[in-house]
Amino acid sequence: MQYRREIDGLRALAVVPVILFHAGFEVFSGGFIGVDVFVISGYLITNIIYGEIQAGDFSLVRFYERRVRRILPALIFVSLVCIPFAWFWMLPGEFAGFARSLVAVNIFASNILFLQENSRYFSASAELMPMLHTWSLAVEEQFYLLFPLFLLMVARFGRKIVLALLIFCAAASLGVSDWGAKTYPLMNFYLLPTRAWELGVGAILAIAATGNIGRSGWLAQCAAAIGLGMVVWPFFFFDRYVGTPSFSTLIPVLGTAMVIAFGRQDTLVGKMLGWKPIVGIGLISYSAYLWHQPVFAFARIRLWDGVSDAAYLGLSLLALILAYFSWRFVEQPFRNKSGFSRQTVFSSAAGFSVLLILFGFMGDRGAGFPWRHENETLVQDLENRLRPNRGLDNTCNTFFKLVPECRTSDTPEIIVWGDSHAMHLVSGVLASNPGAAVVQMTKSRCAPILGLASIAPPRNTEKRAISCLTFNENVKKYISETKSLKYAVLASPLTSYLKGDAQFYFEGEALEPDVDFLVKHFKRTLDWLIENNVSPVVFQSPPSNGKNAADCIARSVWLGADIKQCNRSLNEVEVANAIVDGFMSKLAKSHKVVRLKDYICRNDECIVSEDGVFIYRDSGHLSHEGSRHLGKMMDFYGIITGSKKLSVQQ
Numbered sequence: 001m002q003y004r005r006e007i008d009g010l011r012a013l014a015v016v017p018v019i020l021f022h023a024g025f026e027v028f029s030g031g032f033i034g035v036d037v038f039v040i041s042g043y044l045i046t047n048i049i050y051g052e053i054q055a056g057d058f059s060l061v062r063f064y065e066r067r068v069r070r071i072l073p074a075l076i077f078v079s080l081v082c083i084p085f086a087w088f089w090m091l092p093g094e095f096a097g098f099a100r101s102l103v104a105v106n107i108f109a110s111n112i113l114f115l116q117e118n119s120r121y122f123s124a125s126a127e128l129m130p131m132l133h134t135w136s137l138a139v140e141e142q143f144y145l146l147f148p149l150f151l152l153m154v155a156r157f158g159r160k161i162v163l164a165l166l167i168f169c170a171a172a173s174l175g176v177s178d179w180g181a182k183t184y185p186l187m188n189f190y191l192l193p194t195r196a197w198e199l200g201v202g203a204i205l206a207i208a209a210t211g212n213i214g215r216s217g218w219l220a221q222c223a224a225a226i227g228l229g230m231v232v233w234p235f236f237f238f239d240r241y242v243g244t245p246s247f248s249t250l251i252p253v254l255g256t257a258m259v260i261a262f263g264r265q266d267t268l269v270g271k272m273l274g275w276k277p278i279v280g281i282g283l284i285s286y287s288a289y290l291w292h293q294p295v296f297a298f299a300r301i302r303l304w305d306g307v308s309d310a311a312y313l314g315l316s317l318l319a320l321i322l323a324y325f326s327w328r329f330v331e332q333p334f335r336n337k338s339g340f341s342r343q344t345v346f347s348s349a350a351g352f353s354v355l356l357i358l359f360g361f362m363g364d365r366g367a368g369f370p371w372r373h374e375n376e377t378l379v380q381d382l383e384n385r386l387r388p389n390r391g392l393d394n395t396c397n398t399f400f401k402l403v404p405e406c407r408t409s410d411t412p413e414i415i416v417w418g419d420s421h422a423m424h425l426v427s428g429v430l431a432s433n434p435g436a437a438v439v440q441m442t443k444s445r446c447a448p449i450l451g452l453a454s455i456a457p458p459r460n461t462e463k464r465a466i467s468c469l470t471f472n473e474n475v476k477k478y479i480s481e482t483k484s485l486k487y488a489v490l491a492s493p494l495t496s497y498l499k500g501d502a503q504f505y506f507e508g509e510a511l512e513p514d515v516d517f518l519v520k521h522f523k524r525t526l527d528w529l530i531e532n533n534v535s536p537v538v539f540q541s542p543p544s545n546g547k548n549a550a551d552c553i554a555r556s557v558w559l560g561a562d563i564k565q566c567n568r569s570l571n572e573v574e575v576a577n578a579i580v581d582g583f584m585s586k587l588a589k590s591h592k593v594v595r596l597k598d599y600i601c602r603n604d605e606c607i608v609s610e611d612g613v614f615i616y617r618d619s620g621h622l623s624h625e626g627s628r629h630l631g632k633m634m635d636f637y638g639i640i641t642g643s644k645k646l647s648v649q650q
Helices: 005-022 031-036 039-054 060-089 092-106 110-116 132-157 159-183 185-190 196-207 218-237 247-262 268-273 276-283 285-302 309-335 342-365 376-385 426-432 462-481 515-531 549-559 570-576 578-587 624-634 636-641
Strands: 414-418 438-442 452-455 487-491 503-506 509-511 535-540 593-595
Touching (some): 005 218, 039 132, 039 247, 060 092, 060 285, 092 342, 110 132, 110 185, 132 285, 159 247, 196 247, 218 247, 218 268, 276 285, 285 309, 462 503, 487 515, 503 515, 515 578, 570 578, 624 636
Parallel strands (some): 414 438, 535 593
Antiparallel strands (some): 452 503
């Protein structure tokens, strides 16, 4: 196959927005779409495979040798370089996760690992995973494990049959991916069946003999320009709330195909993409992709107060510099068959992969090697203190359950109702009165509002919204039938209703968010409780600026730094929570609202620990000990029952 400079330019166009998106530059809100441009790989590799099959010269061994030379040397090198940084900077739980990823990366199953661990690609916690980005390599290699065999089987039937089969398979994969984006977004994002169509488009393009399509003239110029626009436009106008892959992803995928088909060197687009500096970045794009996530992740781990935009620009440049050196001194030598024989490449790749797998297995089984710290007991205690806080029991988390583990009495007087921000209050209620008769009715990401739920992709789908409505109806029925209940504690951060690309799910329809509409329906729920002789009190979530306070606390302990540096600026917190604060102010005009901020924030800062107590367990949830501390200090039980007066704040 003849070398095409513009395709390397297209690679650069894909990788740079990915890097800048992961660096947090909002202008590249859709930069993640760069990883969806699998079309390039599908086109190039299918050209090679199908051409060799047609010539009767295809060899599976030779194909996999090319893949090993292309993928493994740089991947193994980056993995090895990551280990010392992970060793010194990562907490045991994080190191165990990193160790598992080393195993998965080397068997090309990291997409499956991150799916099993429920790792949300766009979440704050994912930003601390050095190997998260390898999910796309796993998808690609899983595809190429099967695709050559598929072509070998069907090539004998002729080009038209091969094309028809590829089009059918790609269409089926696309249909499943669009359905999955709405129903199972995490599986849809990570797994091969819903990504295969993106590679399939490239394969279709290669077998359709696009070399004969519009090689010159105004048609090629226009088609290439439109294609380039379709690739670039999503980088700026998509965001993380666009389900991907889905029909929306057709825009950059088909755009890439059009650029490949028409954007040759005799077009303006081809000349632009063939510009030497752009081609240079394209040549090192694989290494750049490998380096950028570890560089960013370790910077975030070490600089727990946040990485500035200027620092991210510097880190992006560092990733490109590292990419050049690994391309020049690792990728290139191993691609040279005269430098390293097939046997040497296979044996060295297998040897290093086995070593990394063994090390990863030991790191996982060894719980992240807590003995790396001089005070192993302190570190193990730290993880216990910052464990998830789901209230009375971990089972009170997902479904409506009338089980003994979720109540302290068969005749409860207090119901704690809401999502995870209701769960974390239970310890505080019991700390303020150990004999309190409490029942916990909680479901993650489900606010205690009757008849109204949220759709906030990728996690809160319509299916999730319906399950939330069902849960709350069951709670309503329970309250109506349980005459011992006198008080209700309601809590939710409401972020899935008021932030991002949220929609209200009401009476079977998706509505645009409206604060007054939400206040109205929350008040209806509170009024219904009062009508049923249950006095409600709403707890506003703890103050948060979006940064993980528990991570900062843990790293301070791990590195021997002062925990006070983890305190949050009151102004920063107020800016981050302005919408929810406005909602609570409206609600507080007619109902009792408890603002934890009034107790946690003092002298223009919001504390994360007090008297040796860790208040938070992540960015916005109270730890078990933090909840108990606030429960005693504020007297949660007294506030709930009215024995401790709380003025209604306007």
